[in-house]
Amino acid sequence: MASLTIKNAVKRYGSVEVLKGVDIDLQDGEFLVLLGASGCGKSTLLNMIAGLETVTEGEIKIGDRVINDVHPKDRDIAMVFQSYALYPNMTVGKNMAFGLEMRGVPKAERQTAVTEVAKMLQMDHLLDRKPSQLSGGQRQRVAMGRALVRRPEVFLFDEPLSNLDAKLRLEMRTEIKRLHKRLNATMVYVTHDQIEALTLADRIAILKDGEVQQLASPAEIYDRPKNMFVAGLVGSPPMNFIRTKLSRTEKGYGAEISVRANGGDQPVLLDLSDQSLDLGPYVGREIVIGLRPEAISQAGQGNSGTQSFASEIDVTEATGADTLCVLNWSGIEVMARVSSGYAQIIEGTMDFTVDMTRASLFDPETEMRLE
Amino acid sequence: MASLTIKNAVKRYGSVEVLKGVDIDLQDGEFLVLLGASGCGKSTLLNMIAGLETVTEGEIKIGDRVINDVHPKDRDIAMVFQSYALYPNMTVGKNMAFGLEMRGVPKAERQTAVTEVAKMLQMDHLLDRKPSQLSGGQRQRVAMGRALVRRPEVFLFDEPLSNLDAKLRLEMRTEIKRLHKRLNATMVYVTHDQIEALTLADRIAILKDGEVQQLASPAEIYDRPKNMFVAGLVGSPPMNFIRTKLSRTEKGYGAEISVRANGGDQPVLLDLSDQSLDLGPYVGREIVIGLRPEAISQAGQGNSGTQSFASEIDVTEATGADTLCVLNWSGIEVMARVSSGYAQIIEGTMDFTVDMTRASLFDPETEMRLE
Amino acid sequence: MTDRIARVLPQIVVAPSFALILFFVYGFIVWTGYISLTKSKMLPNYTVIGLRPYERLFQMDRWTVALENLFIFGFLFIFVAIVIGCLLAILLDQKIRAEGFIRTIYLYPMAISFIITGTAWKWIMNPSLGLETVIRGWGWESFSFGWTNSETLAVYALVMAAVWQSAGFVMALFLSALRSVDQDIIKAASLDGASPWKIYLRIILPSMRPVFMSAVVILAHLAIKSFDLVVALTGGGPGYSSTLPANFMYEMTFRRNEIAVGAASAMVMLATVAAIMVPYLYSELRGKKHV
Amino acid sequence: APLKADPKAEVLHYWTSGGEAKAVKALQEAFAARGGEWVDAPVAGGGGDAQAAVLRARVLAGDPPAAVQIKGPNIQEWAEAGALADLSNVAASQNWDAVLPDAIQNIVKYEGNYVAVPVNVHRVDWIWANPEVLAKVGASVPTTWDEFNATADKLLAAGIIPLAHGGQPWQDATVFETVVLGIGGVDFYRKALVELDMDALGSDTMVKVFDQMRKMRGYVDPDFPGRDWNLATAMVMRGEAAMQIMGDWAKGEFAAAGKMPGKDYICASTPSENGYLLNSDSFAMFNVKGDDLIAGQNLLAELILGTEFQETFNLFKGSIPARTDVSRGAFDDCAIKSMDDMVSAADGGTLLGSMAHEIAQAGAVRGAFIDIATAHFNSDMSSQEAVEKLVKAIKLAQ
Amino acid sequence: MSDTTTFAPAQTRSNAWLRLSLWVVLFVFAIWFLLPAYVVVGTSLKDLAEIRGGSLLALPHELNFTAWSHAWSKACIGVTCEGLEPYFWNSVIMAIPSVVLSTLLGALTGYALTKWKFRGANIVFALILFGCFVPFQVVILPMAQTLGLIGITNTVYGLILVHTVYGLAFTTLFFRNYYVSIPDELVRAATIDGAGFFTIFRRIILPLSPPIIVVSVIWQFTQIWNDFLFGASFTTGGAQPITVAMNNLVNTTTGVKQYNVDMAAALITAAPTLLVYIAAGRYFVRGLTAGSVKG
Ligand SMILES: Nc1ncnc2c1ncn2[C@@H]1O[C@H](COP(=O)(O)OP(=O)(O)OP(=O)(O)O)[C@@H](O)[C@H]1O
Ligand SMILES: Nc1ncnc2c1ncn2[C@@H]1O[C@H](COP(=O)(O)OP(=O)(O)OP(=O)(O)O)[C@@H](O)[C@H]1O
Numbered sequence A, B: 001m002a003s004l005t006i007k008n009a010v011k012r013y014g015s016v017e018v019l020k021g022v023d024i025d026l027q028d029g030e031f032l033v034l035l036g037a038s039g040c041g042k043s044t045l046l047n048m049i050a051g052l053e054t055v056t057e058g059e060i061k062i063g064d065r066v067i068n069d070v071h072p073k074d075r076d077i078a079m080v081f082q083s084y085a086l087y088p089n090m091t092v093g094k095n096m097a098f099g100l101e102m103r104g105v106p107k108a109e110r111q112t113a114v115t116e117v118a119k120m121l122q123m124d125h126l127l128d129r130k131p132s133q134l135s136g137g138q139r140q141r142v143a144m145g146r147a148l149v150r151r152p153e154v155f156l157f158d159e160p161l162s163n164l165d166a167k168l169r170l171e172m173r174t175e176i177k178r179l180h181k182r183l184n185a186t187m188v189y190v191t192h193d194q195i196e197a198l199t200l201a202d203r204i205a206i207l208k209d210g211e212v213q214q215l216a217s218p219a220e221i222y223d224r225p226k227n228m229f230v231a232g233l234v235g236s237p238p239m240n241f242i243r244t245k246l247s248r249t250e251k252g253y254g255a256e257i258s259v260r261a262n263g264g265d266q267p268v269l270l271d272l273s274d275q276s277l278d279l280g281p282y283v284g285r286e287i288v289i290g291l292r293p294e295a296i297s298q299a300g301q302g303n304s305g306t307q308s309f310a311s312e313i314d315v316t317e318a319t320g321a322d323t324l325c326v327l328n329w330s331g332i333e334v335m336a337r338v339s340s341g342y343a344q345i346i347e348g349t350m351d352f353t354v355d356m357t358r359a360s361l362f363d364p365e366t367e368m369r370l371e
Numbered sequence C: 001m002t003d004r005i006a007r008v009l010p011q012i013v014v015a016p017s018f019a020l021i022l023f024f025v026y027g028f029i030v031w032t033g034y035i036s037l038t039k040s041k042m043l044p045n046y047t048v049i050g051l052r053p054y055e056r057l058f059q060m061d062r063w064t065v066a067l068e069n070l071f072i073f074g075f076l077f078i079f080v081a082i083v084i085g086c087l088l089a090i091l092l093d094q095k096i097r098a099e100g101f102i103r104t105i106y107l108y109p110m111a112i113s114f115i116i117t118g119t120a121w122k123w124i125m126n127p128s129l130g131l132e133t134v135i136r137g138w139g140w141e142s143f144s145f146g147w148t149n150s151e152t153l154a155v156y157a158l159v160m161a162a163v164w165q166s167a168g169f170v171m172a173l174f175l176s177a178l179r180s181v182d183q184d185i186i187k188a189a190s191l192d193g194a195s196p197w198k199i200y201l202r203i204i205l206p207s208m209r210p211v212f213m214s215a216v217v218i219l220a221h222l223a224i225k226s227f228d229l230v231v232a233l234t235g236g237g238p239g240y241s242s243t244l245p246a247n248f249m250y251e252m253t254f255r256r257n258e259i260a261v262g263a264a265s266a267m268v269m270l271a272t273v274a275a276i277m278v279p280y281l282y283s284e285l286r287g288k289k290h291v
Numbered sequence D: 001a002p003l004k005a006d007p008k009a010e011v012l013h014y015w016t017s018g019g020e021a022k023a024v025k026a027l028q029e030a031f032a033a034r035g036g037e038w039v040d041a042p043v044a045g046g047g048g049d050a051q052a053a054v055l056r057a058r059v060l061a062g063d064p065p066a067a068v069q070i071k072g073p074n075i076q077e078w079a080e081a082g083a084l085a086d087l088s089n090v091a092a093s094q095n096w097d098a099v100l101p102d103a104i105q106n107i108v109k110y111e112g113n114y115v116a117v118p119v120n121v122h123r124v125d126w127i128w129a130n131p132e133v134l135a136k137v138g139a140s141v142p143t144t145w146d147e148f149n150a151t152a153d154k155l156l157a158a159g160i161i162p163l164a165h166g167g168q169p170w171q172d173a174t175v176f177e178t179v180v181l182g183i184g185g186v187d188f189y190r191k192a193l194v195e196l197d198m199d200a201l202g203s204d205t206m207v208k209v210f211d212q213m214r215k216m217r218g219y220v221d222p223d224f225p226g227r228d229w230n231l232a233t234a235m236v237m238r239g240e241a242a243m244q245i246m247g248d249w250a251k252g253e254f255a256a257a258g259k260m261p262g263k264d265y266i267c268a269s270t271p272s273e274n275g276y277l278l279n280s281d282s283f284a285m286f287n288v289k290g291d292d293l294i295a296g297q298n299l300l301a302e303l304i305l306g307t308e309f310q311e312t313f314n315l316f317k318g319s320i321p322a323r324t325d326v327s328r329g330a331f332d333d334c335a336i337k338s339m340d341d342m343v344s345a346a347d348g349g350t351l352l353g354s355m356a357h358e359i360a361q362a363g364a365v366r367g368a369f370i371d372i373a374t375a376h377f378n379s380d381m382s383s384q385e386a387v388e389k390l391v392k393a394i395k396l397a398q
Numbered sequence E: 001m002s003d004t005t006t007f008a009p010a011q012t013r014s015n016a017w018l019r020l021s022l023w024v025v026l027f028v029f030a031i032w033f034l035l036p037a038y039v040v041v042g043t044s045l046k047d048l049a050e051i052r053g054g055s056l057l058a059l060p061h062e063l064n065f066t067a068w069s070h071a072w073s074k075a076c077i078g079v080t081c082e083g084l085e086p087y088f089w090n091s092v093i094m095a096i097p098s099v100v101l102s103t104l105l106g107a108l109t110g111y112a113l114t115k116w117k118f119r120g121a122n123i124v125f126a127l128i129l130f131g132c133f134v135p136f137q138v139v140i141l142p143m144a145q146t147l148g149l150i151g152i153t154n155t156v157y158g159l160i161l162v163h164t165v166y167g168l169a170f171t172t173l174f175f176r177n178y179y180v181s182i183p184d185e186l187v188r189a190a191t192i193d194g195a196g197f198f199t200i201f202r203r204i205i206l207p208l209s210p211p212i213i214v215v216s217v218i219w220q221f222t223q224i225w226n227d228f229l230f231g232a233s234f235t236t237g238g239a240q241p242i243t244v245a246m247n248n249l250v251n252t253t254t255g256v257k258q259y260n261v262d263m264a265a266a267l268i269t270a271a272p273t274l275l276v277y278i279a280a281g282r283y284f285v286r287g288l289t290a291g292s293v294k295g
């Protein structure tokens, strides 16, 4: 019913092309996250869906209806803004009822709808307050309530959580997830926080300079990033990129790196035989090996890497649950994630195990994944 | 040489007591993080050390010198502010040299010092820019440079990274850590981000309402929080608190909870025998069991919990490296952290293993750790 | 259909104001420009004679004096008002008790018309009635305050009265700006070892450039429009030593039946304003693109 | 004659001070007594400065006031612009030609038709002196400029301000024109100030005039700028100063203070060869529509030139009636002297229009004169330089 | 607000001196600012003999308000002797609609220019802004012609038009700069909620505008109330605003010049604007920073 189709959407401001032909197809009830750095055009795309910006070229459809020229209020959408954009002069109740009032819904009905949503969001005690009397989290809740009360077919969120502190962000994230499950509405969610993207999305569209880099499920984005940009954007700490030369080995393929250990540099051959693709054409050429920090861990204790070797630890950072170690491989800083039990080790050399099945390989020139 | 001693420091604004007698003793070269929620008095304490606020009662010493009444500029400290507080009208170079100029350092010497620090921070190409022409990360670097150039004995940081985005924050964090290692100066660092605190600090002082809750190393704070406040503040997602009754069991002590699994609630006895303290006096009374999410993990695959049982998953959130599952124990939402391979499971019941050796126990009334 | 109207509604709403301004400002400027090229004398006359009125204008001693005065007056007025306003703002920023009260005292002249300002100061500066006699009466025989009576000092009398009227306003502008300066910057400078005085001079004031610009623009507009003050305070005298272009224009147009010359002087004035304002507006609107 | 509409007139004037205001009140009462509705439009200040703007604004808006106080060549210019109404009918019925002297008729007629109504004749070249003060240095009112200088020097030596003077440009110009008349003589005055003969303007005589002006400046106290003329008059009254050169409106001030001519103060013409500088106020009638307004204009014209108003008004104002047939009984010695002098000056061809008061010259040229006179008087410009500037300025203004 | 620039450790002795000299400077300036007011008020309370006898700066012997009541209801202006009262109401009738109209138009224009940016909005704004700098003397003649053409010369409507037009530049400037700081997202949210241009203005923007409305109203009221030139040029007689009447009153003398009445007249003329500043000056300053200072 409320699928969303974006076909070759282009946005130009004068001669500046901000969106360069975006194609996205969204099922009814799907949760799409638009992820990208600041200025890549996320808000612009969202505003185009909302009807707040004109579409320069291309087509946007909700269901089967082309909505390029439909007024925002007739698109059956609701939007939650980063700054919440609550009407400061109205009470929470009025804020939520405003959209209904504008649509000519009778007062009694409005009241019922508002009360219901307020209950659902556990903020019925706030209805008579002004936005200025609310905490950040409460404001966020009101902004959500305002969107919910109209029961639109498509929800749009523009970085709704970025003004909250870490703890609240976590809570609200779970709440949005739960809401989506409950309403089963189509949602488009803009963020530049990759954790948010990974946790919330059914699918993530990664934008860069107005172009979609990859549109896929979180797992796929995380495990099989399409290019180095996506790989670097998602994951914290980000994927380690190790540039090296591919060579043929007995078992298949491998790449040699030099690992600093025990005060000197030791050559180590990273085994790429488990890669399910044909690396033949790349032999002798430079490639980039992408390894997530959790693919490098302390050896032993049931950690199932494909190979192990010693490496010297530069710096460690205990983050509580686990500890990050900075290693030096081929002159590059490489992050490894070890269990927190090892947090106390600050310097020295330790045995690490690497899970090369989880490595991604990239072409250093095109920066695209080798597949 | 530059140890820092704070003895019973009290700060009052009129009748409001903002700091209620803080005692902190810092070795030369130690890195102290002040962690606490907004408004707890972190900045106030820092400002008192810097000499920007008067000390109502108590004593602050740098080395052997009581500095309560010493002018800020004579305290041999430097401070980095959350807003960076760069002088907007001066170039980066001038910003850095200003403190030296005010101290009457000759121009040539100033230049040398600035160039040196700029090189160290890799920002020598920025020296002629105005702050408004810099990105957030570059500004932060300049603020650091300004502090470094004077080579003070004590560095103070007031949430220096909170205006940066996640990625930059990570980078700068490592850089600060490395700087500390290199300069070996005494540093006091204010933040409300627990990850920052855990990764950077030699010791963390946790403040609440103007009182130090715990002053200890990150590992101790994380593993043996002194009270529920500290336990809830540190760690993300926060520690799960399960309120239940302590009973004596065959092996020693235990506490029963009800776990939702396979559509119904199942009683499970959490085994507390491994706790190294005498729980005798608490038998029959309510206690709070604190369990970090990583202490609850998927069973099997080398995960070394002390006991295992099935539990139903409410919601999952994949954060990339691992996946968070929300479980329902005794009507409370409990977070478990499982490896990312399990991210796909969305609903259903799974076997979990719990490492009860890592549990903390609290008195529900005083909220203090049982020891 | 209604959608299309809705889309141009902002333009429609701006249109009346814009049309009014176009007609009543730019239309009239064009009209004046045209008249400045005609042989208009007592009443407007539409026969063009070219640039002759401008030639005559610049041959008039009175005009030269008026123009010179505008520069002296304008520069000093803006400069002194900003210096005093700034100083008062800094002083009031030192956690003064009764600040609101003092602020009101400094600000109230802004409410009063130049006519009353001029008249009051004219009395005070009157050598036989005003302050001079009073202070001489106190025994300070050499005290002299008869600025309005001196050909060379009359302009400064205008400056003084104008400053009196606007300094409080400037003070208010700066005070608000001072209040919004990031406190951390002050702390940082203090840690850097700068004295309060140095902090203001080296850090805070230089960072308030936008406020300076706003103050300059508002004061410039007052300076250019100063007409009543001259009439009330010095009458342009002694002689015509303290006339300003606005007074010149008025005198020519209405008293001397030289409408063309008056119009020419108006055009020169407008050109001067435009020369100052257009670059300012340009940079201002450029810089504000992102808001 | 019965009129269709009640007469109504809006009167734009700047008679708001001293005797003038009383005089206008008298006129308004007379107008009202004849059934007229008087709409008062006073624009005070600056001797008509403000009024000039109002008048132009009203004319341009196509809504001029019915009667406006204007005078001298301005009348001709407004008439030339076609703005003034023809008063021939009233003039004929009231026989104005017979009662008005030629000099006045010339001012208020345009192309042979009356377009304005004269109210009065002011003489400008008066010296108002305080006899007691003069007596202190054993002097009487000077009759030549040398005598004037000698007397003034003596007064100065005695610590008395010789000349009371105010600080508006027109006051400087008033002194200037009496000096031109005195030093240069009647013909020179006519050539230079009326006919604008460049030779005369640039002549040595003019240099001498400015020399004398420089001396005059020395006789004035330093506080004069910005001072109103009536305050200067008060200085004479109080004996702070000996003399003032000012038109006969100054008399109103003496009268208001209860001073008697001949006894408390002396009026004498400034030194000249029987010259008489004339200033005349008048009301011009503007083209208006509507019977009531035209009736009002006619009634006003009739009243203004009526003997009754001419007498009352001029008694208040200190001037003499514009018409010659008003009984002299009520007027004081100064006024009678003015009347006599005017007749003899008219006969002798020495009756001249005042430049400073906008009778001899219209706005632009008058302005140029005033500019130079006041600039010279208020600075240390040399006489030679002043003359050069004068020639240049007058050329420019023509 | 309490958080001003101070530097913690007080070096008390030199501080006391600083404090003292600070107060001295503030005090001297206060005297300078109050001097004219003192002269005007003082003179208005004296009787004529006192004025003539004493100095300008002497205190009045007693509080004598007769000059005030005289100026209000009895003093002569031209041939009528009704005091300033009728003219006061003229000014009120003229000022209120002009203030309301120019503020409303300025608000709408500023709103449209900032929240509905159309192509050329900035140029339109710059053109409007330049209107602040046109000396009024320049526009008298063409204005007179225009007013005559419309047929509202010499009426209060003419003045209302004039003041509205020439106030527009300022009010637009104020509102525009204020609205720039209101987040666009508010308008976007309301648009999605289904509100149109005017509904958003009325329901969302206007309720947020009181600070700048105060500025606009005070500024416009002061300017319009104090205007002399337009009042003198475009009205005569009984229709004149109080400033013109006051000028006439001061220059109207029947007999001795009554300085005390003149001063009282000046005070009555200035009273409304003064009261506005004293009562609302704080909001004025606050709003002005929001409206015209872009820091
Ligand atoms: N009205 C405009 N005119 C010209 N360029 C614009 C306009 N609005 C936005 N842009 C440009 O379009 C690009 C995309 O902007 P957009 O707001 O969509 O970025 P974003 O991805 O939402 O960034 P952020 O995370 O900072 O919100 C930016 O480079 C911006 O400068
Ligand atoms: N000048 C002051 N007068 C009165 N109370 C003050 C003053 N300055 C700070 N406080 C109060 O002191 C408490 C501590 O403030 P402080 O700035 O130290 O908090 P913080 O821990 O740094 O918070 P944040 O994380 O928000 O920076 C707050 O409750 C604050 O309201």
Ligand SMILES: [Mg+2]
Pocket: A042, A043, A044, A158
């Ligand atoms: Mg955005």
Ligand SMILES: [Mg+2]
Pocket: B042, B043, B044, B158
């Ligand atoms: Mg703080």
